[in-house]
Amino acid sequence: MSTQTTVKAIAKGVSLSPRKVSLVAALVRGRSVADALVILQHTPKRPAKAVAKVIASAEANAINNHGLMKDSLQISQLQVTAGPRLKRFNPAAMGRALPYLKRSSHIRVEVTGAVKPKKVTAEKPVTKTAAKKEAK
Numbered sequence: 496m497s498t499q500t501t502v503k504a505i506a507k508g509v510s511l512s513p514r515k516v517s518l519v520a521a522l523v524r525g526r527s528v529a530d531a532l533v534i535l536q537h538t539p540k541r542p543a544k545a546v547a548k549v550i551a552s553a554e555a556n557a558i559n560n561h562g563l564m565k566d567s568l569q570i571s572q573l574q575v576t577a578g579p580r581l582k583r584f585n586p587a588a589m590g591r592a593l594p595y596l597k598r599s600s601h602i603r604v605e606v607t608g609a610v611k612p613k614k615v616t617a618e619k620p621v622t623k624t625a626a627k628k629e630a631k
Contacts, residue, residue, distance in 0.1 A: 499607050501571060502561050504553035506602045508578050509545050513600040516542040517575045520602070528554050528568040528606060546573075546602060553606040563608035572605035 509516070519542040523531035528550060535547040550570065557563040578599035584592040 498610050500557075500561055500563060500610055501605050501607050502553055502557040502563065503603065503605045504549050504556055505604075506545065506549045506552075509600045509602055510597070511542050511545060511600055512598045513575050513577045515540070516546065516600045516602060519543050519546050520573045520575050523550070523570060524573045526570055528570060529566075531570055549602045549604050550606075553604045557606050557608055562611050563606075564611050567609040568606050569608065570604060571607040572603070574601075574603040576601045576603070 519540050523534055531550055535543045578601050581597040583597055584594050587593045
């Protein structure tokens with residue numbers, strides 16, 4: 496019996512509009528990590544690279560830090576929220592300036608997977624040399 500564990504990764508302040516990132520995130524939400532990375536690799540949109548990077552980070556966290564099996568990883572949550580906005584101005588005719596917002600995003604990925612079973616180590620059989628050392 497394997498238990499399910501959740502691992503997360505967050506990218507903050509990604510300089511892409513949350514609306515555009517959400518379109519790409521919707522493509523891979525709820526899929527397995529391997530499928531999601533393949534889909535994003537073949538998606539011709541700029542946010543695909545940022546989303547793939549966060550998913551790969553969550554995968555690495557799950558495998559290296561939490562001991563989860565690579566084949567069992569599923570994307571349980573993928574959230575895109577608005578980050579800080581920077582006010583900027585475009586020059587316009589007759590000395591005017593037109594304001595616009597440079598938007599940024601926070602991307603949060605939660606990955607769920609099964610924990611690797613721990614190896615059970617059997618006791619080593621007593622060898623002749625070990626028995627002689629114990630006798631002394």
